Amino acid sequence: MSPYKNSQGHILVCHHDDLTARGLAALLREASSSFTIASATSIGEIVKSLESGLDLIVLGAPSLSLFESASNEAFQRGISVSLPKVVMLSSNINEHLIQEAQSQGIDAVIDASMSADEVVNAIFSVIDSSTKATGVSAF
Numbered sequence: 001m002s003p004y005k006n007s008q009g010h011i012l013v014c015h016h017d018d019l020t021a022r023g024l025a026a027l028l029r030e031a032s033s034s035f036t037i038a039s040a041t042s043i044g045e046i047v048k049s050l051e052s053g054l055d056l057i058v059l060g061a062p063s064l065s066l067f068e069s070a071s072n073e074a075f076q077r078g079i080s081v082s083l084p085k086v087v088m089l090s091s092n093i094n095e096h097l098i099q100e101a102q103s104q105g106i107d108a109v110i111d112a113s114m115s116a117d118e119v120v121n122a123i124f125s126v127i128d129s130s131t132k133a134t135g136v137s138a139f
Helices: 016-032 043-052 061-076 095-103 116-127
Strands: 009-014 035-040 056-060 086-088 108-111 136-139
Touching: 009 016, 009 043, 009 061, 009 136, 016 035, 016 043, 016 056, 016 116, 043 116, 056 116, 061 086, 061 095, 086 095, 086 116, 095 108, 108 116
Parallel strands: 009 035, 009 056, 056 086, 086 108
Antiparallel strands: 108 136
16 A cells, blocks of 8 residues: 555646656556646646646656746736645756756756656655655755
């Protein structure tokens, strides 16, 4: 039984590739049925999810600019959004990426080259800010 079965919240997985976004969302759903988990590949989908309220956003590193654009669009529309935690996945973590993530307000960068179970566990561990997971650079 997953330790995340009793947790609740809304998670959005953003990636420029729909198959990747839907696949990761499905993995997260398998780990916890009590979270509402959606995927998004466009600015409009992200803005709509921000408007509805989110607890965590999971970004593929190539989608950082997509998320920035969606955040700007939401701000320009006057959408009041609760500030969710934001996690970025990357299989190529380097000092430049970490600095960029910090400057964009990303809460953690997770090594996407870990096993699927490790990535899922690391993502869920970010929701509980007191928990640190292997492969996570938290700020």
